[in-house]
Amino acid sequence: MDAKKVFYTFAIAVISAVTGVYVYSHIVKSEPKVITIKEEVPAIGQLTANTVQASLPDLTTAAERSVHAVVHVKTRSRGKDYYSGNPFYDFFFGPGSGYRQPQQPVMGAGSGVILTTDGYIVTNNHVIDNADEIEVTLNDKRTFSATLVGADPTSDIALIKIEAEELPFVPYGDSDELKVGEWVLAVGNPFNLTSTVTAGIVSAKARSINIIANQNQTLGVESFIQTDAAVNPGNSGGALVNQRGELVGINTAIASRTGSFTGYSFAVPVTIAKKVVADLMEFGEVQRGLLGVSIIEVSNVTDELADELGVKIDKIKGVFIGSVAPNGGAEEAGLKAGDIILSVNGEDVNSVPELQERVSMHRPGEKVNIIALRDGKQKPFEVTLRNIRGTTGIISSSKIDETLGATLEPVSASDLRRLGVRYGIQVVEVGNESLRKSGVKNGFIITKVNDTPIKSIDDFKAAVEKAKDGLFLTGVYPNGRVVYYAVNLND
Known part of the structure; x- marks a missing residue:
């Protein structure tokens, strides 16, 4: 009897041990085996140089x-x-x-x-x-x-x-x-x-x-x-x-x-x-081809202006048209104030600089395809660009040269303050053309042409290009004397 008890006890112990090993190995996760591998570690300087060399062009x-x-x-x-x-x-x-x-x-x-x-x-x-x-x-x-x-x-x-x-x-x-x-x-x-x-x-x-x-x-x-x-x-x-x-x-x-x-x-x-x-x-x-519009960043459009034009600006991309010039290319094509230009010739424009860049690539007389948003719907427009005179022709500098017959230069800020004027350009040498024939003398500071303020030589050129028959000059001499001249462009 005692031998049987010892045998059963031993058998139970063996079975328990085998069962325990089986359960532990199949149910309980074992720790991974750690293998130590000897590896050379590169110097920090060498690693950095290689990394930079690989990433830089x-x-x-x-x-x-x-x-x-x-x-x-x-x-x-x-x-x-x-x-x-x-x-x-x-x-x-x-x-x-x-x-x-x-x-x-x-x-x-x-x-x-x-x-x-x-x-x-x-x-x-x-x-x-x-x-x-x-x-x-x-x-x-x-x-x-x-x-x-x-x-x-x-x-x-x-x-x-x-x-x-x-x-x-x-x-x-x-x-x-x-x-x-x-x-x-x-x-x-x-x-x-x-x-x-x-x-x-x-x-x-x-x-x-x-x-x-x-x-x-x-x-x-x-x-x-x-x-x-x-x-x-x-x-x-x-x-x-x-x-x-x-x-x-x-x-x-x-x-x-x-x-x-x-x-x-x-x-x-x-x-x-x-x-x-x-x-x-x-x-x-x-x-330079001109659309004939004044433009505003969509983000700068006030709620008052949006309400006045009956448009919604929330989350809209593009460039907002604030106004359309009379008889310009945009008006002729059907664009209106309040329209939002989304693309030019298939290229998205989401800012004033992007729109200016796209249009500046074209000459007067060329056509551009505009997609604009109106009343929540996209509409296509084909705009024929105009020049600064409002026509589609090429502008020649000959008219400016013949009319000026003079050397012009900007006026210093100190001279403007001394004379009490805010802007102007000065006639340095009159030459032998229309300005001289009209009585203009050296030193004359032109402040207005046909009632348009002249802040730069470029402004003066633009005014000459727009004029048809003549110029009415307002200005002042360095001694402070205000003088007016009428210049006939047909002489």
């Missing part, structure tokens, strides 16, 4: 293709003469006949980009504005005298020409294809040494910073490419190129309170610059 090819086609541009202007009013001279020889003290020459510098093998170079208008002499130094140190082909203050683009052959040039790219975050190079020649290169990424597109309007006291076309590539004042007019070494922008401005690069720079996209250059080459003047 190779920009050497883009640099090699562009540096030799970027030039140094140096300008010289005579400066503004100081006028000393003299009642004796004014009495005997007419107003504005006082003594003019010549000032020291003013020197300026910037960069430029060669576009053709025979010497056409694009730069910024503000680099060459009011220059009497322009000198270009190539990357190989050769120096040439340059002539001004034409300039467009509204886009801050100018075209100059040197007499040379077989020059290196930067081919056009497509700024529309640029994406935010894409690597770009800023190439400039600010110090008359050799071209320098800085790299960065596209931070934003279609930026407006109102710098062109502030510089020229006129409405500017701003749709800048914003980058974080280091650009300083001497780089103005230099190239912004993509990774293939193609021109995608003209470096124009920096966001800075000190005058030095502090994080962001801005370039005119090549879509705008290319059109301006083509116009200047062919006509000597920019042929």
